[in-house]
Amino acid sequence: MKILVAISNVPDTTTKIAFSDNDTKFNTAGVQFIINPYDEWYALVRALELKETGKAQTVTLFHVGLPDSEATIRKGLALGADDAVRVNAEGPDAFFVASEIAKYAKENGYELILVGKETINYNGSSVGGMIAGILDHPFVSLATKLEMNGSTATVEHDVDGGTQVVECAAPMVISCAKGMAEQRIPNMRGIMAARTKPIKVVEASSSALTGIKSFALTPGRTTCKFIDPSNVEELVNLLHNEAKVI
Amino acid sequence: MSVLVYIETGKGKVKKASLEATNYAAQIAGQLGTSVTAIAFNAEGAHLEEVGKAGAKKILNVKGEQYKTHDPIYLAAAVEQAAKAEGSKVIVMSFDVTGKALAPRLSGKLKAGLVAGAVDYPAMNGNTLEVKKNVFSGKATAIYTINSDVKILSLMPNSFPVKLGDNAASVTDFAVDLGSVSSKIVVKETKSTNTGGMIPLPEAELVVSAGRGLKGPENWGLVEELAKVIGATTACSRPVADMHWRPHHEHVGQTGIAIRPNLYIAIGISGAIQHLAGVNGSKTIVVINTDKEAPFFKSADYGIIGDAFEVLPKLTEAIKKLKASN
Numbered sequence: 283m284k285i286l287v288a289i290s291n292v293p294d295t296t297t298k299i300a301f302s303d304n305d306t307k308f309n310t311a312g313v314q315f316i317i318n319p320y321d322e323w324y325a326l327v328r329a330l331e332l333k334e335t336g337k338a339q340t341v342t343l344f345h346v347g348l349p350d351s352e353a354t355i356r357k358g359l360a361l362g363a364d365d366a367v368r369v370n371a372e373g374p375d376a377f378f379v380a381s382e383i384a385k386y387a388k389e390n391g392y393e394l395i396l397v398g399k400e401t402i403n404y405n406g407s408s409v410g411g412m413i414a415g416i417l418d419h420p421f422v423s424l425a426t427k428l429e430m431n432g433s434t435a436t437v438e439h440d441v442d443g444g445t446q447v448v449e450c451a452a453p454m455v456i457s458c459a460k461g462m463a464e465q466r467i468p469n470m471r472g473i474m475a476a477r478t479k480p481i482k483v484v485e486a487s488s489s490a491l492t493g494i495k496s497f498a499l500t501p502g503r504t505t506c507k508f509i510d511p512s513n514v515e516e517l518v519n520l521l522h523n524e525a526k527v528i
Numbered sequence: 529m530s531v532l533v534y535i536e537t538g539k540g541k542v543k544k545a546s547l548e549a550t551n552y553a554a555q556i557a558g559q560l561g562t563s564v565t566a567i568a569f570n571a572e573g574a575h576l577e578e579v580g581k582a583g584a585k586k587i588l589n590v591k592g593e594q595y596k597t598h599d600p601i602y603l604a605a606a607v608e609q610a611a612k613a614e615g616s617k618v619i620v621m622s623f624d625v626t627g628k629a630l631a632p633r634l635s636g637k638l639k640a641g642l643v644a645g646a647v648d649y650p651a652m653n654g655n656t657l658e659v660k661k662n663v664f665s666g667k668a669t670a671i672y673t674i675n676s677d678v679k680i681l682s683l684m685p686n687s688f689p690v691k692l693g694d695n696a697a698s699v700t701d702f703a704v705d706l707g708s709v710s711s712k713i714v715v716k717e718t719k720s721t722n723t724g725g726m727i728p729l730p731e732a733e734l735v736v737s738a739g740r741g742l743k744g745p746e747n748w749g750l751v752e753e754l755a756k757v758i759g760a761t762t763a764c765s766r767p768v769a770d771m772h773w774r775p776h777h778e779h780v781g782q783t784g785i786a787i788r789p790n791l792y793i794a795i796g797i798s799g800a801i802q803h804l805a806g807v808n809g810s811k812t813i814v815v816i817n818t819d820k821e822a823p824f825f826k827s828a829d830y831g832i833i834g835d836a837f838e839v840l841p842k843l844t845e846a847i848k849k850l851k852a853s854n
């Protein structure tokens with residue numbers, strides 16, 4: 283079993299968001315980029331655990347992005363992935379990214395494709411399902427536990443109003459969420475080893491179906507109205523008569 | 529050319545999110561000078577009536593056991609065939625658990641551009657559709673464009689009001705050719721979340737949430753009491769779920785679930801950016817915190833600087849009084 287883990291390069295969660303070029307581009311000046319947390323903590327770490335327990339042979343990272351995301355890929359390699367593929371393109375939309383992943387996975391016989399639940403910059407939760415749609419693979423979304431038995435996966439995942447345990451034979455796509463594994467910190471040996479691990483760069487052949495015309499910051503709330511703790515009746519009154527929510 | 533909307537039913541009724549989607553589809557149909565066709569699965573009388581009232585002119589009712597687990601492989605086959613039969617160029621559904629699997633699957637199959645989590649009505653500009661969506665976990669919004677022939681929109685739940693009129697939809701059974709479609713996903717076990725009779729968090733309009741400031745799980749009675757008097761659902765911050773003070777399904781925020789209730793009361797929660805990412809779409813936010821510097825106050829509409837252990841019982845009493853007088 284060869285596992286392909288799709289990793290995205292995203293601004294650190296605490297980044298102050300700003301836009302440039304007349305609000306048409308995300309301003310990357312001074313921004314610290316990281317591996318999308320769901321991709322790193324859950325998808326990648328679980329893939330590595332499967333390899334360590336002999337349930338998988340190789341773990342390959344797949345990333346659609348420009349050369350400046352190499353640091354992110356190296357971090358994934360430092361955590362223990364065997365090798366990486368970078369599609370040299372900005373990755374303009376989820377369909378473009380999914381098409382690239384689908385094509386590579388198919389041509390190279392990857393039977394298990396792991397993605398994160400969502401990216402923390404575009405919050406689409408879309409790439410995994412799109413890969414499955416393109417390849418006509420099963421897709422198990424929002425997985426919180428993953429066990430492999432040969433080429434059959436047992437997955438616990440969130441469904442509407444609860445959780446479900448399913449079994450599914452590979453090839454398949456799984457989106458990974460909290461619960462699947464614990465975050466790891468790369469050690470020195472891993473970091474050293476990552477320097478010489480191969481990153482294959484390929485050119486893109488897909489096209490996007492959507493684009494972004496402009497961005498705007500979400501307006502903050504107008505100032506908070508403070509109520510004296512000894513006068514909770516006033517809060518009740520405001521919630522009832524002003525906000526009209528109770 | 530109708531606008532197609534995917535309808536989900538559960539526990540004997542149409543999901544509120546599906547009614548939101550139907551209303552939304554009707555708005556688009558108005559712009560395009562066409563009407564709304566809904567696709568529903570194993571739906572019955574009262575369901576169908578509601579979908580009609582929400583704005584569908586025609587309902588395609590698909591029957592079959594395969595659809596009962598909402599497996600997107602079957603749903604996608606059905607929606608694809610319905611879209612073809614209806615000549616639909618716009619497909620609408622909720623950005624809920626099913627929508628997060630079904631919409632991208634259809635997008636991949638049909639090469640149809642998808643905007644996942646729309647928060648406003650779209651504008652049509654020739655063949656280009658423009659629509660707003662939250663990005664950067666709610667810190668910003670972006671106007672997306674879709675240029676493909678078929679376009680798919682999934683809607684952020686609780687972002688659009690449900691309006692029911694008095695129109696009735698025509699209902700036809702719709703036969704789907706599942707041909708070689710066969711799911712490899714075998715369901716072994718389904719556990720429903722025990723919300724203790726509360727509305728599940730993603731659909732809740734009123735939410736009372738607490739954090740580490742509550743000190744320990746033994747103090748949650750105060751939070752539950754308040755939730756009960758207003759008919760709210762309870763939620764919590766991540767550390768509270770991580771320490772098993774509260775069940776995992778109550779965890780809201782970036783790594784938990786994102787919600788957009790009408791009212792979010794945050795008690796003893798500092799307001800870390802990752803927490804806000806899941807709740808800052810709430811319409812009204814009340815923060816109760818002992819620390820006047822707590823960052824959450826910057827995102828609040830109403831604030832009480834005070835001790836939860838003193839404020840909560842008083843607040844619960846005051847709301848009881850209000851409810852009694854109404």
Ligand SMILES: Cc1cc2nc3c(=O)[nH]c(=O)nc-3n(C[C@H](O)[C@H](O)[C@H](O)COP(=O)(O)OP(=O)(O)OC[C@H]3O[C@@H](n4cnc5c(N)ncnc54)[C@H](O)[C@@H]3O)c2cc1C
Pocket residue numbers: 295319738739740741742764765766767768779780781782783784795796797798799800801802803806816817818819822834835836837
């Ligand atoms: C990548 C990443 C993802 C994350 N995802 C999430 C997420 O999804 N959801 C989430 O919640 N967090 C998330 N976190 C964690 C987040 O950064 C915060 O650590 C967390 O939200 C803090 O929880 P808290 O507010 O309950 O606790 P604290 O930060 O400890 O705050 C407790 C608050 O209670 C107040 N308080 C104390 N005593 C009282 C009292 N008697 N009455 C009233 N107030 C009192 C204090 O003043 C303080 O403001 C994430 C972190 C990272 C790095």
Ligand SMILES: Nc1ncnc2c1ncn2[C@@H]1O[C@H](COP(=O)(O)O)[C@@H](O)[C@H]1O
Pocket residue numbers: 287288289290291318320321344345346347373376379396397398399400401404405406407408409410
């Ligand atoms: N540029 C990218 N390169 C590789 N994988 C990606 C990229 N963008 C998104 N993904 C994967 O798709 C998942 C879902 O992304 P999204 O649909 O944007 O929320 C992410 O968690 C990643 O696993």
